[in-house]
Amino acid sequence: MAMTLLARAKFDRPAGDPSGASIIEETMRTTVALVLVASLAASLGAQQPPPAASQARPDPQMPPITFRSEVNYVEVDAGVFDAKGTFVRDLTRKDFTVFEDGKPQTVTAFTLVDIPVERSEQAAFLPKAIEPDVHSNAKAPDGRLYVLLLDDIHTDFRRTPQVRRIGKMFVDRYLGANDLMAVVHASGRTDVSQDFTNNRRLLDEAVDKFSGRKLRSATLNKMDDANMKANIPTAAGVPAIDPEEAERGYNARRLLATLSNLADYMAPIHGRRKAIVMIGEGIDYDINRPMELPDASTIRQDLQDAIGAATRANINLYPVDPRGLTIAGEDLVEMPGMSVDNPNAQGLGITALQDEMRVSQDSLRVLAGETGGFPVINTNDPRASLQQIVDDTSSYYVLGYYPANDKRDGKYRKIEVRLNRPGLIVKARKGYVAPTGKAPAPKKVDAKTAGSPALRDALNSPLQTPGLPFTVFAAPFKGPSPNATVAVAAQFSGSDLKFTETNGTFNAAVEMAYIVVNQQGKVVTSSSETVNMALKPETYKRVMRVGLRVQARVDVPPGKYSLRLALHETGNDRVGSVFTDIAIPEFTRDPLSMSGLVLMSASASQVPTTGSSELKDLLPSPPTTAREFSSGDTLAALAEVYDNLGPTPHAVEIATTIQSNEGRTVFSTSERRPSSELGGKRGGYGYLSKIPLVDMAPGLYVLKVEARASLGKENPSVAREVQFRIVR
Numbered sequence: 001m002a003m004t005l006l007a008r009a010k011f012d013r014p015a016g017d018p019s020g021a022s023i024i025e026e027t028m029r030t031t032v033a034l035v036l037v038a039s040l041a042a043s044l045g046a047q048q049p050p051p052a053a054s055q056a057r058p059d060p061q062m063p064p065i066t067f068r069s070e071v072n073y074v075e076v077d078a079g080v081f082d083a084k085g086t087f088v089r090d091l092t093r094k095d096f097t098v099f100e101d102g103k104p105q106t107v108t109a110f111t112l113v114d115i116p117v118e119r120s121e122q123a124a125f126l127p128k129a130i131e132p133d134v135h136s137n138a139k140a141p142d143g144r145l146y147v148l149l150l151d152d153i154h155t156d157f158r159r160t161p162q163v164r165r166i167g168k169m170f171v172d173r174y175l176g177a178n179d180l181m182a183v184v185h186a187s188g189r190t191d192v193s194q195d196f197t198n199n200r201r202l203l204d205e206a207v208d209k210f211s212g213r214k215l216r217s218a219t220l221n222k223m224d225d226a227n228m229k230a231n232i233p234t235a236a237g238v239p240a241i242d243p244e245e246a247e248r249g250y251n252a253r254r255l256l257a258t259l260s261n262l263a264d265y266m267a268p269i270h271g272r273r274k275a276i277v278m279i280g281e282g283i284d285y286d287i288n289r290p291m292e293l294p295d296a297s298t299i300r301q302d303l304q305d306a307i308g309a310a311t312r313a314n315i316n317l318y319p320v321d322p323r324g325l326t327i328a329g330e331d332l333v334e335m336p337g338m339s340v341d342n343p344n345a346q347g348l349g350i351t352a353l354q355d356e357m358r359v360s361q362d363s364l365r366v367l368a369g370e371t372g373g374f375p376v377i378n379t380n381d382p383r384a385s386l387q388q389i390v391d392d393t394s395s396y397y398v399l400g401y402y403p404a405n406d407k408r409d410g411k412y413r414k415i416e417v418r419l420n421r422p423g424l425i426v427k428a429r430k431g432y433v434a435p436t437g438k439a440p441a442p443k444k445v446d447a448k449t450a451g452s453p454a455l456r457d458a459l460n461s462p463l464q465t466p467g468l469p470f471t472v473f474a475a476p477f478k479g480p481s482p483n484a485t486v487a488v489a490a491q492f493s494g495s496d497l498k499f500t501e502t503n504g505t506f507n508a509a510v511e512m513a514y515i516v517v518n519q520q521g522k523v524v525t526s527s528s529e530t531v532n533m534a535l536k537p538e539t540y541k542r543v544m545r546v547g548l549r550v551q552a553r554v555d556v557p558p559g560k561y562s563l564r565l566a567l568h569e570t571g572n573d574r575v576g577s578v579f580t581d582i583a584i585p586e587f588t589r590d591p592l593s594m595s596g597l598v599l600m601s602a603s604a605s606q607v608p609t610t611g612s613s614e615l616k617d618l619l620p621s622p623p624t625t626a627r628e629f630s631s632g633d634t635l636a637a638l639a640e641v642y643d644n645l646g647p648t649p650h651a652v653e654i655a656t657t658i659q660s661n662e663g664r665t666v667f668s669t670s671e672r673r674p675s676s677e678l679g680g681k682r683g684g685y686g687y688l689s690k691i692p693l694v695d696m697a698p699g700l701y702v703l704k705v706e707a708r709a710s711l712g713k714e715n716p717s718v719a720r721e722v723q724f725r726i727v728r
Contacts, residue, residue, distance in 0.1 A: 065269060066269075072402055072406045073401075074401055079395065089395070096420070099415070107401050108402065112398075114395045115143055116176075119177055121177075121723075124662055133722055134627055135578050136469070136625075138471065141178075144176065144180075146180070146181040146393075147275070148170065148279070151278060151280020151282075152212055154281050156212050164207055168204050169386065177198060180198055186254065188258060191519045192206060193206060202581055225242075245295075252302070257306075259317075272398075273393050274316070280320075280322070281322065282360030287303065311431065311433055314432075319364035319373075319377075321364060321378070325379065372430070410434055413432055455528065455575065459577060464564075464576075464579045465576055465577045467574045468569055468574045473625045476582065477596065477640055481588075482558075484584045485555050489623040490552075497569060506536075509569070510530070511570055512528065512550060512566070513568075514566070547607055549610070550611050551610075551611030560581070590644065591644055592707055592709055594639055594718045595640040597639050597720040598619060599626075599627075599636070600620075600636040601633050631693050631726050631728060635693060636691070640684040642682070643683060650709055655669070656704070656705050699726060700724075700725050701725070702721055702723050
């Protein structure tokens with residue numbers, strides 16, 4: 001269901017608010033009103049207002065990631081080390097000179113990137129961190145950017161476990177909490193890929209879906225063909241052929257096309273080194289034999305195009321060969337016996353298998369060497385190499401310039417970075433391939449597509465944008481079959497908007513849009529609306545103090561989705577976007593299942609809210625996106641528990657517990673719900689627990705809602721957890 005906004009509503013005076021604010025109408029393309037939902041405040045008692053949407057900003061010493069589409073802008077990453085191999089951090093722009101084809105260039109952008117490896121905050125008593133249920137763009141991406149490219153079409157099925165092991169090793173051991181990674185399969189399968197995230201579970205799930213599908217060895221195919229022809233007198237002396245040669249060439253082109261597409265997709269991202277870690281066995285097509293192999297010349301050109309796209313996008317390729325220390329691998333096991341006098345078997349045997357491996361590994365070396373990375377080959381323990389990839393992408397200088405030679409002639413431009421300080425070693429890529437053809441024209445606006453061009457650019461960007469900061473919470477509930485309902489709340493600070501005062505009212509306009517993308521990469525639903533705010537002084541002060549919340553209802557079938565929500569402050573042309581992954585279970589499949597866990601608070605109920613009135617049927621008060629609360633606040637945790645255990649009488653106990661960072665239980669409550677409530681039908685128990693925080697010390701806490709049925713020996717259960725912090 002598309003996002004809908006209220007046509008008309010009013011501000012109700014919140015409990016304890018002496019301002020007497022009454023009715024305010026907001027006009028827009030369809031009239032929109034801001035509604036203050038005070039039901040929870042009335043029941044819990046008004047408390048101190050929550051912190052407004054996070055005001056966090058990027059570290060001023062860390063350059064932000066930017067998005068720019070200039071095709072003639074060149075960015076070079078330079079690592080500088082002393083004689084001991086230690087990275088040097090005190091250089092300035094004056095210490096560098098950049099040459100292109102021997103001519104000095106004017107460096108217009110210069111920054112030091114020095115990224116620590118951050119770890120996720122987690123309660124000390126838990127074995128691993130709880131996944132955050134609130135996502136924000138208030139802090140711009142400041143970590144490393146990786147694409148884990150799994151080359152399924154060039155990896156033998158028998159080496160599937162090795163690829164999964166290496167991929168998950170990189171995710172679990174070397175990915176920092178501040179890093180972003182995407183998982184892509186070379187075959188182009190979108191249903192097994194994962195967009196940029198730092199959620200290790202989602203990344204591991206994408207890696208676990210990998211399955212090698214490499215074609216059988218060309219040498220073994222030829223040996224089979226030679227044996228067959230040995231029994232055919234008329235085929236004597238006819239060269240053996242590989243019947244899968246055409247498909248082999250096609251697979252090589254698919255991999256290179258995937259690399260080119262990834263490079264083009266990531267090209268607008270500037271300010272960070274971008275790394276593609278490609279796990280696979282390399283291209284098994286010898287491009288150095290154009291007279292014998294019909295696709296060799298075409299694949300060679302595709303290879304050059306892929307390298308050119310990567311160098312223009314300033315992407316480093318790090319290929320990892322999962323074969324490890326092996327000679328011709330498992331192919332030796334399959335080698336058929338051959339007569340030594342078989343005239344069709346010339347040049348076939350162990351040496352040919354070794355040549356195949358050399359050709360494939362050479363492709364890995366070329367891709368790495370031409371893009372500034374390094375290959376990881378002939379090792380059964382890639383840990384040191386994976387750590388080196390992290391080190392390479394952690395500390396470096398970024399130098400950007402507009403080349404004096406801006407011809408689009410497709411020629412190679414040599415880059416040389418020199419240091420004016422003696423005794424230091426600089427490591428930087430050697431050059432790039434200039435683009436060809438005419439510069440791409442600006443994208444035309446499709447009048448049938450909802451949202452402004454600025455919003456669409458933000459929604460289509462590889463990464464979320466921090467221009468207008470806000471936080472997003474999304475929780476799935478059982479909806480009208482066959483769909484589920486996702487309750488969405490977005491909150492931002494009033495001080496982040498620029499209001500203009502006219503005739504006693506404060507005016508601002510925000511355009512909102514979202515898209516929901518399924519695992520196949522298709523948009524299943526989308527919407528956009530514009531809110532034109534004309535606030536009275538007392539309401540304006542409240543918005544400045546506690547922020548503004550937007551809520552929406554999205555109905556989609558069960559499955560896994562990416563929700564992309566963007567806000568555009570139209571008067572100042574600022575745009576922000578937040579991306580979050582949503583997993584919607586089949587609520588009627590398991591014996592017990594639970595909706596998303598929603599937190600509300602007395603203080604957060606004072607935040608003015610605009611959005612779908614239909615959520616009133618689902619929630620007594622809008623969800624809060626805050627996960628920090630004052631010790632004087634009162635929380636409410638809401639969930640629905642869905643009982644699919646059938647008509648046999650039973651009961652479901654639903655409990656709420658809160659544990660401190662050390663694992664001590666500081667709050668506990670429960671209630672018993674008889675199945676007779678459901679009248680013999682499948683349905684849900686609405687559950688709401690109120691939690692005073694007054695006696696809890698500042699610190700990290702884990703809130704858990706668990707449901708357990710008393711039926712039979714198994715006693716099925718389901719639970720959800722949320723991590724939050726109490727501050728003074």
